[in-house]
Amino acid sequence: MPAIRNQIRELRAMRKMTQQELADQVGVTRQTVIAIEQDKYSPSLETAFKVAIALGVTLEQCFQFDPKAKR
C-alpha cells in the first residue's frame, strides 16, 4: 500500500470533471493525473495544493499520508 493515497478520482467524479480538465487546471499532463489517481506517483507539494484547489477541497481531504505504509 502506498504511503500517500488520494481521493482525486472520487472528488473528480462528484464534480463531473474529466482527467483532462483537471490536468489543464493544475498544469500537468493527463498521464500525470492518471498516475496520481492510481497512487503510482506522488506529486510535489505545489502540484498537490493545485489539485486540492482545483477540486475545491483542503489538502487533507484530497491526500492522506500513512507513515506505516511502505513506498
Place this chain on the structure above:
Amino acid sequence: MSTGISYREKCLYASLLAELLVYGPYFFLHRQNSVNKVAGMIVAIIVLQVILQSIIALFARNRMTDERDRLIELRGYRVGYITFASLMVLGLAMLWFHSTVGHLQLENRWVGLHFLNVFFGMLVIADISKTATQIVSYRRAL
C-alpha cells in the same frame, strides 16, 4: 482504462527508433568501419531525429511537459550515466589487461579506429539505456 501516450513518450519512441535504425546497421552490418562512417552516423541520427520530432510536434495537440516528465528524464540520465561509467571502467580494465598481457599493439594503424568504435559503442549503449529507462518509467506510470 486507457492511459494514452503523452507527447514526451512519443518523442522517446522516436528517439529509440532513430537510435536503433542508425546505430544498429553501423555496429552489426559494417565490418570495416571508418572515421567517416562515424561522422556520417552522427549526421544521420541528427537528421532523422529532427524529421521524426518535427512530425510528432506537427500532430501533437498538447506539447506540455510537467514535473513527472522531468523526474523520468532525470531517472533516465542517471541510468545512462551509471551504464556509461560502468562500461568505461570495464573498457579501461580490458585495455589494462591487454596491454599488460602484450596482445595489444599500439603501433597498429587500426587501434585508433578500434578505440573510437569501442568508446562510441559505450556512448550508444548508455544513450539507448537512458531512452529505454524513460520509456519503461512511462509505461509503469512511474
